[in-house]
Amino acid sequence: MVHLLCSIFIGSAGADCLRLCVDDVSAGSSTEFPDRLSLMEMRLQAQDDEITLLKSSLADALRKLRLHEQQIPLLKQQLIAGKTPMWSTLTLYGYLLPVMPVIIDREKEQGWCSLVEESIKPTMVRSLQQQQSKSSDEGQGSAPHTPTSSSPAPPKEAVCSPHGGPLSPILEGKKTLCVQPLVQLSIIIFAWASCQSIKMFIRGRPITMYIPSNIQNYEELRMDFPTEKLDLDWVYGYRGRDCRGNLYVLPSGEAVYFIACVVVLYHVTNRTQRHYRKHTDCVRCLAIHPDKVLVASGQTAGVDKDGKPLQPFVHIWDSTTLVTLQQIGLGTFERGVGSVAFSNADAGTFLCVIDESNEHMLSVWDWKKNTMVLEVKSTTEAVFAVEFSPADTSNIITCGKSHVYFWTQSAGTLTKKQGIFGKYKKPKFIMCFVFSLTGDVLTGDSEGNILTWGKSAADIKTLGKGAKETFQIMKQTRAHEGSVFTLCILQGGALLSGGGKDRRIIRWSADLAPERECEIPEKFGAVRTIANVDGEELLVGTTRNAILRGTFSDGFVAIVQGHVDEMWGLATHPSQNLFLTCGNDKQACLWNAEDHSLGWCTHLEESGLCADFSPNGSVVSIGLSTGRWLVLDVQTREVVCDLTDGNEQLSVMRYSPDGSFLAVGSHDNFIYIYSVMEGGRRYTRFGKCTGHSSFITHLDWSKDGKYIMSNSGDYEILYWDVAGGCKLLRNRFESKDREWASYTCVLGFHVMGVWLEGSDGTDINALCRSHSEKVVAVADDFCKVHLFQYPCPKPKAPSHRYDGHGSHVTNVRFTHIDSHLLSLGGKDTCILQWRVKGGGTGDSREHPTLSFPLPSSQSLVSIIHYSLKYMFTLMNYFLFADLICFYS
Numbered sequence: 001m002v003h004l005l006c007s008i009f010i011g012s013a014g015a016d017c018l019r020l021c022v023d024d025v026s027a028g029s030s031t032e033f034p035d036r037l038s039l040m041e042m043r044l045q046a047q048d049d050e051i052t053l054l055k056s057s058l059a060d061a062l063r064k065l066r067l068h069e070q071q072i073p074l075l076k077q078q079l080i081a082g083k084t085p086m087w088s089t090l091t092l093y094g095y096l097l098p099v100m101p102v103i104i105d106r107e108k109e110q111g112w113c114s115l116v117e118e119s120i121k122p123t124m125v126r127s128l129q130q131q132q133s134k135s136s137d138e139g140q141g142s143a144p145h146t147p148t149s150s151s152p153a154p155p156k157e158a159v160c161s162p163h164g165g166p167l168s169p170i171l172e173g174k175k176t177l178c179v180q181p182l183v184q185l186s187i188i189i190f191a192w193a194s195c196q197s198i199k200m201f202i203r204g205r206p207i208t209m210y211i212p213s214n215i216q217n218y219e220e221l222r223m224d225f226p227t228e229k230l231d232l233d234w235v236y237g238y239r240g241r242d243c244r245g246n247l248y249v250l251p252s253g254e255a256v257y258f259i260a261c262v263v264v265l266y267h268v269t270n271r272t273q274r275h276y277r278k279h280t281d282c283v284r285c286l287a288i289h290p291d292k293v294l295v296a297s298g299q300t301a302g303v304d305k306d307g308k309p310l311q312p313f314v315h316i317w318d319s320t321t322l323v324t325l326q327q328i329g330l331g332t333f334e335r336g337v338g339s340v341a342f343s344n345a346d347a348g349t350f351l352c353v354i355d356e357s358n359e360h361m362l363s364v365w366d367w368k369k370n371t372m373v374l375e376v377k378s379t380t381e382a383v384f385a386v387e388f389s390p391a392d393t394s395n396i397i398t399c400g401k402s403h404v405y406f407w408t409q410s411a412g413t414l415t416k417k418q419g420i421f422g423k424y425k426k427p428k429f430i431m432c433f434v435f436s437l438t439g440d441v442l443t444g445d446s447e448g449n450i451l452t453w454g455k456s457a458a459d460i461k462t463l464g465k466g467a468k469e470t471f472q473i474m475k476q477t478r479a480h481e482g483s484v485f486t487l488c489i490l491q492g493g494a495l496l497s498g499g500g501k502d503r504r505i506i507r508w509s510a511d512l513a514p515e516r517e518c519e520i521p522e523k524f525g526a527v528r529t530i531a532n533v534d535g536e537e538l539l540v541g542t543t544r545n546a547i548l549r550g551t552f553s554d555g556f557v558a559i560v561q562g563h564v565d566e567m568w569g570l571a572t573h574p575s576q577n578l579f580l581t582c583g584n585d586k587q588a589c590l591w592n593a594e595d596h597s598l599g600w601c602t603h604l605e606e607s608g609l610c611a612d613f614s615p616n617g618s619v620v621s622i623g624l625s626t627g628r629w630l631v632l633d634v635q636t637r638e639v640v641c642d643l644t645d646g647n648e649q650l651s652v653m654r655y656s657p658d659g660s661f662l663a664v665g666s667h668d669n670f671i672y673i674y675s676v677m678e679g680g681r682r683y684t685r686f687g688k689c690t691g692h693s694s695f696i697t698h699l700d701w702s703k704d705g706k707y708i709m710s711n712s713g714d715y716e717i718l719y720w721d722v723a724g725g726c727k728l729l730r731n732r733f734e735s736k737d738r739e740w741a742s743y744t745c746v747l748g749f750h751v752m753g754v755w756l757e758g759s760d761g762t763d764i765n766a767l768c769r770s771h772s773e774k775v776v777a778v779a780d781d782f783c784k785v786h787l788f789q790y791p792c793p794k795p796k797a798p799s800h801r802y803d804g805h806g807s808h809v810t811n812v813r814f815t816h817i818d819s820h821l822l823s824l825g826g827k828d829t830c831i832l833q834w835r836v837k838g839g840g841t842g843d844s845r846e847h848p849t850l851s852f853p854l855p856s857s858q859s860l861v862s863i864i865h866y867s868l869k870y871m872f873t874l875m876n877y878f879l880f881a882d883l884i885c886f887y888s
Helices: 002-027 030-080 087-093 112-117 134-139 749-754 857-887
Strands: 095-098 170-172 175-177 185-191 196-202 205-210 229-236 254-259 262-267 272-276 283-288 294-299 314-318 324-328 337-342 350-355 361-366 371-377 383-388 395-400 403-410 413-418 430-435 441-445 449-456 470-478 484-489 495-499 504-508 514-519 527-532 538-542 547-551 555-560 567-572 578-583 587-592 597-603 608-613 619-624 628-633 639-644 650-655 661-666 671-677 682-689 696-701 707-712 717-721 764-769 775-780 785-789 799-802 809-814 820-825 831-837
Touching (some): 205 749, 229 799, 254 283, 262 283, 294 337, 314 350, 337 383, 350 383, 361 395, 383 430, 403 430, 430 484, 441 484, 449 484, 484 527, 504 527, 567 619, 567 809, 567 820, 578 619, 578 820, 587 608, 619 650, 628 650, 639 682, 650 696, 661 682, 749 775, 749 785
Parallel strands (some): 283 337, 608 650, 764 809
Antiparallel strands (some): 095 185, 170 175, 185 196, 196 205, 229 831, 254 262, 262 272, 283 294, 314 324, 337 350, 350 361, 383 395, 403 413, 430 441, 449 470, 484 495, 495 504, 527 538, 538 547, 547 555, 578 587, 587 597, 608 619, 628 639, 650 661, 661 671, 671 682, 696 707, 764 775, 785 799
């Protein structure tokens, strides 16, 4: 009967569909006719194939149901007699079980037979057609192929599929059976007698993964939090490229600066770090309280996982205890906080804040009471700095693009006066300003001048009668070639200025006579800000994200360095606490994770996107954005090999475990295999893995060095026999028990649980299994680092989540003994080093014990009952969903 109904529906629907297709094609232009007709025929054939498969599955399910009905009396007798059936008996019949939460009311108890025979009435189900061909199901069982290698990763948009789209609740009397709506990601388990497989749908594309033989009862596998945890150990980098006034020295001897979401307190002498980590997005500004203990830090707004804007705020916290004392302005500021300043004349009672809205709102807060005293629009132009007058809290000065404003507070309002340049050329930018000991205001501008502003009687001819006292330019001093980026007043009244284009630091006397000067090395960029340590010693923040320490006499050396553009390449040394990073700034940097120092930095001619150390640790290979790749000697930085594969960017470099092969994954869809000789100093092309339909994203070698597992941009998981001539393994089931030397592929059975509900295929940028094979670290697109148990094959697996990055996390790697984890930020240019705690570290290769408890008699009945009932539900769903597609 079911077969007859299906045939009727399929026949009529197919005819109507074909007729509509032909009409639609004939209505178009003659040039498009063959292509569109061919496309419609392919779609119709795919639908027919899917319906045929559905009919076969439904008939098979009905046969199994009749078999179950015959077995129920015997099963009841065994349960009444107190005998527990073997678990293997359940898997013999093959159940269709979803891994999604099911809400069922169990209050009403019924007999087993009545529960099984109870009918399930399906409601209307909304579905979209899933288009797939037989050939793609054989190769991957999955995804539509990306036509060109240069195509970017699929955009993040909601896509519904018959297996992953929204479902209406299925009502049954007082019971409700509800499948949670999943827009991008859904997972369905197919457990059969001969083999077990899992289909995970990402953006409607099915990805088939086979369950290893050592897992007999997948549905009973428990996912727990990993015993290991992470502690932030060190932060590499400093945000000097686009922020100002962000480097201060505390009486404790600590330098205070920020990068990403972290405010770093770095003890210059002891070379230790502490971290303030209560910000939820990138920190943009700092201010030190007059007591030199309290700190105010403001952040940008950012967005949440769903792209909705978050609210920026200012935190006021104690630099000794790192305790947050006050949160200012949540829900008041827009886009972000650009500048903050404490008042000085009243011992820091007030805090001035300028946000990054269109009008750059200026607000004054009594921060201890968390109340806003006043608020006013400042300007539509960019604002670079704000300060209270050290002698009078009612006076505030701001500067920025094309302006310097002098604000006066009176009767609860702020009034501003524009600085008058008069006979002097008005600069495009007022970059910075300070107050001299005499009360004058000194500004540095984009013309390289230092202007001295003093109060004088108003110019009545210019401003009109009744004009009050105003600031006028008293003196202009030529200081630098290019912009004056920063000014710093010393204790005795001397002035320090830092130049942009000329990279000079000049010491001026109180009357602005030059006394001493020096120039910082070009590789560090321009002078961004200067902090005075003890009168002689200085700290200098630069535009290339470095902090220098030194004096005019001895020169300057870098104590903090970092990248200046987005990073993707990360590799850890196989036997030492060393790691290498590379990115779009065309730099490759070798770091020492033990003493937190930069070993060396070399310039690349193109962006570096991926890297890997050879197993002997003597060389490191780096893949570039043009298809070119280099091999560098770790000790000397010498280029020992320079080769090119294709003309598109390289995404992954990976040596085989014994170092005899190097696999190079490219965006041209190929994996190039090289034989490695002379300890990594000579390379010969061995072969090429051809079969991916999109760009290569990740790959791993098997422990015996004979096979490769790879992922691509269209979510394929393919396996390759390298030793056998780089052949594609068509039967992926044979690779289910293969052991992998590393696990960095984001798609695979052992890491399926790291994908969050609702994820699309680009939400996870990288992952890495620890060498002990106990945990897996994940870098996601939402600024988070996750730590999961390994293996992690079930959805909704619990994880430890860690904040700190202010941009998408691009890569993660464990050090050689799993003592630390490294993570790279994208746009935040930050490297975070995490200490791994708990669970022990070392080279243990044993997998965590997987528990498969034997169900009790009562739970066994429940499992069979709900499994069968849910099988009925899904059969109805699949049937009606595909039939509705013909009429939608």
